[in-house]
Amino acid sequence: MNGWILAATAVLGAGVGATVWGVATGPLRRRVVAQNLSTALACPALLLLAQGYDRPAYVDLALVLALLGPVGTLVFARLLAGELAGDPPRARALTRSAAGLGAGVVLALCVAVGPSRALLKLLVVGVLLVGGNLLASRALSGGMAGARRG
């Protein structure tokens, strides 16, 4: 067990664990935020695991999650727009800290791998992760208010 895996365990246990609790209880607005945060936190955990296991190939997992996770949240934002309109979720601080964590993890890994092709992939993952989750969070809190059925 190395430090990377330990960090991943911490992110999973504390972060993702909290989002599981969040998505299972409470009002709808809290649940959608928790769903968004779960991908925002699982993705850095996957990156940490890839590094911890010394398997660059596992980064593909984080890439796919960084791509599709926000898309999943957008699905909820789009199809639950009606339910969320009256009671929009507000979780700016949480989202930002999750994004910050993601960015921090990506930076730490970039330092660890050094300049290479893997670095490029990591940066792409980082951009998609942080950008996607911030955007998805915004869409949840009414950014898609204009969107109607169609």
Added chain:
Amino acid sequence: MTAVPHVLPYLVAVWVFLAGAYGLATSRNLIHAVGCLSVCQAATYVLLLAVGYRDGATAPVFSDVEPGTRPVVDPVVQALALTDVVVGATVTALLLALVVQVAKRHGTVDPDELTELRG
């Protein structure tokens, strides 16, 4: 490690399967029932992959690892689980299609209110 974690993965699979079956039996909404069925299926993935795990081993994918340098886990169960995931997704889709039609023709998705076929 103590003995508990050595059966924990199997027990989790059993728990998930039974929980899904319980939800399926007591569901009041067919869409929820389909979700429970996919929970049951998740148990099969967990069991399969737990069976194939090997301590300290890594994935049997040699694009970034020299073959023979590290022990690898069982690839066969992974292939089985992969097939299983596909089956699960398609069965879910087919069931949901049927739920859509049930809702249309019966005007409800509560199994308690479906009283056409009995006796």
Added chain:
Amino acid sequence: MGEAVIVVALLLVAVSATAAVAVRDPVRQSLVLAVLGVVLAVLFTVLQAPDVALSQLAVGSALTPLLLLLTVRKVKRRGRRRRENEP
């Protein structure tokens, strides 16, 4: 000690699967199922099955929720009308 991360992932799966059954409203359940999909993918990763994890991510993060929500939407549109018609 190397198994701690596996234990954590297993517990997450057990808890979110239980939640997916216990949450009875299909919309909320689909949110839990989306999280369950991600947690399962993490478990598969720590069980060294990246191929399975990848397909679980591909299916569980966007496809299944979309299918479930589209079904809910179709069903709800009917339900609303029906309630209005009933006295």
Added chain:
Amino acid sequence: MNPRTRLWLVATGGAGLAALLVAACLRLPRFGGDRHPYGDRAVHASLERHTANTVASVNFDQRAFDTLGEMTILFAAVLGCVVLLRQTRDEHRAHPEPADVARPVRRYALLVLPVALLTGLYVVAHGQLSPGGGFQGGVVAATALHVLYLGADYRALERVRPVGAYEVGDALATSAYLVTGVAGLIGGTAFLANTLLPYGTFNTLSSGGTVPLLNAAVGMEVACAVVVLLAGFLDQAVEIVDEGEDDDRAGDGHHHEERGK
């Protein structure tokens, strides 16, 4: 049966099954054990045929017959969904109005669409090397197309998605897999035998004999299948309306109806 009785039944049956399964778990080999005879043979066979991703080798070479069944299940489910979600005589279509999506979401969608498509292709193409393969990549690529629905609207999606063409693509990809199998029978030794093509250099895109071919066929099949599948559901949720349905046009944004096709 009333819910109470049912609960008793579930409790009885569940308790029995739980006892049985827990007893079985205690007799299972230790988690993380070292005995995997089939797995070890599979790794050996995979390396012999220059396939870096052993799971791909099991899926598309050693147990390719299973994968044939798997892709057929998908094919059948899609065909089944098309049949089950067809527009019936008492339903009509209502065209949805264009939706106005917030600009950042639209921009994001336009950015993600090509990236996700490329990622899908990458995952398919590297199937026999790194984690991934036809199934995973196919789903990613198909999901990518539907970002258009999220970022723009249903009409934009419809423009890039002639369902008929995807249905044909689905069937053609399935046939391609079968034809490769039959070619193995005619030109090689057995159905789906991977003896026709050279195994190539280990850890390159063309290694593994017919593995990349079958992988690509599955990728195409899955992508087409998912598109058709989602089309059926989107059609039902967005376009098809029947008599009993809530058709509050204003809120729905429907206009211009036409009776059945």
Added chain:
Amino acid sequence: MRHLLPLLVAVPLLGAALLACVGRVVPRAFAEAVGCAVSAGTAALAVVLLLDASPPLVEWAGGWEPVAGHSVGIVLVGDGPGLGMAALVSLLTPAALAYSWRSFDAPPRGNAGSFPALVLLFQAGMCGFAIAGDLFNAFVWFELMSVVAYALTGHRVEEARAVQGALTFAVVNSLGAYALLMGIALLYARTGELAMAEIGRELDAYGPPDALVLAGFVLVLTGLLVKAAAVPFHFWLPDAHAVAPTPVCMLLSGVMVELGVFGVWRVLGTVFSGPGGLPAADVERALMVLGALTAAIGALMCWYQRHIKRLLAYSTIAHTGLFLLGIGTLTLEGDDGVALYVVGHAGVKAALFACTGILLDRFGSVDEHVLHGRARPLRGVAVLFTAGALGLAGLPPFGTALGKSVTEEAVGGPLTVVYVLASAVTAGAVLRVAARVFLGLGPRPQEAAGDEGAYETTGSGEEPETRQPLSRVPDTMTAVPAVLLAGALAAGAVPGFADAVARAMSEATTAGLVQTSVHWTPVGVALGLVSTLLAVGLAAVAVVRPKLLAPPARALPLRRLQSGHVGDYVAWLLVGTTVLGVLALPAVLTG
């Protein structure tokens, strides 16, 4: 020759892909012709392979021949029983397609190819399951046939009952399939193998059975018995069969359910038969108890139905019980008998469904009471229907009669009574329908006061499967049941057929070391005649004095079990696993 085995799956799949490809542009006649041609071609292939199946064919998909006794590939087993089932499936499929030619018109708009394509996929799944020698591969084909069957059952989406029945079917069968997969995973954990024979060998090497083997046995059998519709896993079957389109019913009742029984037989013989499997006494107990229960409940519920398709569905359940009793003997004679019985039953049952389909399309109802006397003009159909009923009763020389008599001899003892009674009651119910519907005998059944809320599915208000009720019955719709009945008759009457079956079974199970001879015996013929007479008698009493044999109030709780509620069925499935576990438990306690 053995290399051609996978083509049993590949040919119909290619046909289905072709139909899905061009289905939108070709006319319906072309699509159906292609469907018939491809399925008939597969049937020819299956028969050719079957004739060559001595000694049994063994093929390794992908050419992965075993090295040092072990292979990494998938084994396909082309022995007599496997290829026989594949041939039966493949012969029944073109019959169902030919029947659907005129009887059935609900092709989705502009997609004429989808129905024949689904039927071909169904055929491929069933053939694949029949020749699978690898447990996981069997699961895959099992899932394929299930998935297609759900879609085909719900094909008439405009019918409320159709979609409900299909959904129930899908949920229960999927859960059963996942149980099967859990069982496979457990067995793989113990043995590290997937080929059935290898699993059996490894289990034997491990030692006497323990809780793990028991759990594997229970889970695998749960999956297969759900498909075979054994009590208490059977609830989905009447709901699905009552609503599926007639050609699909022919396949579901004729072969799919029997494939579940076949799966049980295959798994018992290869995986659990050795010293590491379960002791014969325990397996016997489990199968005998479930079989007898299934036969009894199926026969009783069959008698109480007035929805003709549902009635036939329950008779399938009753016969499944008889099959389970037969293979539960774990003797070669029992297997021989069941094999013959399955062949005869497939023809008879499919023919009966085909005749019922004619009633549905002609009169828009399958309610015995409503149809009273209305089918008098359909003389030819009446003859076929009655012949089918007699075949069901086991009138010599039908294949069912020979199979039944051989099985009875193998089972022996008091269980013979179960055979006679179950076949007599189910056939009596069918004869009762024939007398009332085709001959108009007896008083017109009166709706009892307050019958409105009776706990049953009546079968009136069913939509015909054709757009307009047929004014005359197309020739194909009568020719198909006639051919099927002729086939069932030939299975019993053609000399040498029974011996060929016996030889194939012996080669499959004992490598030809133990020979059995299968032939008509005076006792068997007499018992067949007894059950036929009993059936006729029951039907006569029911028609002339309906009150005497009407369902008593005591039967209501039994009816209430069939509640149409998917949650109940799942609960019963769980109870069923426990029952199976308890029945086979002594194996572990003593071992």
